[in-house]
Amino acid sequence: MSLSQSVENILKAIYDLQLGDQWVSTSALADRLGQKPASVTNMIQRLARAKASLVDYTPYRGARLNPTGVKVALEIIRHHRLIELYLAQTLGVPWDRVHDEAERLEHVISEDLEDRMAAALADPRLDPHGSPIPTKDGQIAAVVGVPLSEAPMRATVRVTEVRDEDANLLRYLGAMGLYPGAEFTVTGREPFGGSLHIRFNDQDLHLGEEALPHIRVAVQT
Amino acid sequence: MSLSQSVENILKAIYDLQLGDQWVSTSALADRLGQKPASVTNMIQRLARAKASLVDYTPYRGARLNPTGVKVALEIIRHHRLIELYLAQTLGVPWDRVHDEAERLEHVISEDLEDRMAAALADPRLDPHGSPIPTKDGQIAAVVGVPLSEAPMRATVRVTEVRDEDANLLRYLGAMGLYPGAEFTVTGREPFGGSLHIRFNDQDLHLGEEALPHIRVAVQT
DNA sequence: TAAAAGATTTAGGTGAGACTAAAACAGTGC
């Protein structure tokens, strides 16, 4: 039961976009995958009427993963995040580049290689962006922290996760040393739009509004 | 100028089968690639009439790489062999399994990753099977040694290379410790067929005729 | 509540990469 890269990518996209047991629209998927909605509809329909189906599909509602689909998606995400951490840790690939590399590698590594990387990293729980790595048996830790946009004013917070898709943001944060684990204080918020001023490491930084949903923080007590 | 995996594979196959500037037949390529001759003809024709052509093709004669094609093929082979060595050395993948893994990975690693692996291995010259790794600028060392079938009787020889495609042979040789660098003596040859008896490490081993062309040795003076 | 706006699907098309069956060609043997 080996899947094409296209299928693996669409499963991953559904997993990422699905909230609870809600449906994911074809246009949201098309957006995420950089394809046209009609193309996604087509793929999803083929996927849904395959024998060993992984997704449920209702016309005009959208798609969602069934339990088997979730398991498969988590396997792919495990590959992705293990590879990211391996590349960062062992080969020194900067954290803003590991995503693109993992995006291609995740589809072609064997289970054996997965196991060897995991062992070399001593069964890690988090990737370089702070995202949890699913276990081999398909468990995934709950998300920690809240989006930075919801952090209270003047609070001291610790970065728990930075979403890995936006290489520019990662480069910017990385240059500042603002990795998961770093602590900073929320010093101000623009009245409209909501971009944020923070104090980190004796520097005042400004985070644009579009960056905030990509950053999760835990408010320190 | 990024090539599909199918195209990369066919270029590699032509490189492997091409002797000097001779033509490689479509059926030989089909054999090597596990496809039908008609499929190969089709692919080659498309390849040959592409603008930036990498292969010459003459109907009923076959295909061969032009200088640009050779350069591209060597880049892919560099990827393949670097990956093999990296997996063996760094992750402990046994030498009979690195080939299959590299076969998939070679098409998806970035130049940056190639460089990082090469640096981690201190710019290696040979892969785990003793095959030369092309340099980044497309040079490749000459083959060392002769096929074991041509080794003289009672000679002491040193293994220089074992072709990586036959996992069973690699497993057998590996179990004996017979890696590149190992020395043994040719003790006997079967009159017909030509399978070989050797003495290595105080053991008498028997190598079937089909194994001999896959093993290259340097005769010790 | 009906029409407009927006989202989604259907219909039809393309190119890559494979296949089979049939036709064309090349090399050999008489």
Add this chain to the structure above:
DNA sequence: GCACTGTTTTAGTCTCACCTAAATCTTTTA
């Protein structure tokens, strides 16, 4: 030098993964 044999190409078909344009459905709004 011609027929036979085996190789190679041509012709036609299939699936996958995308696309555009047109039709259909859903939701919003007047």
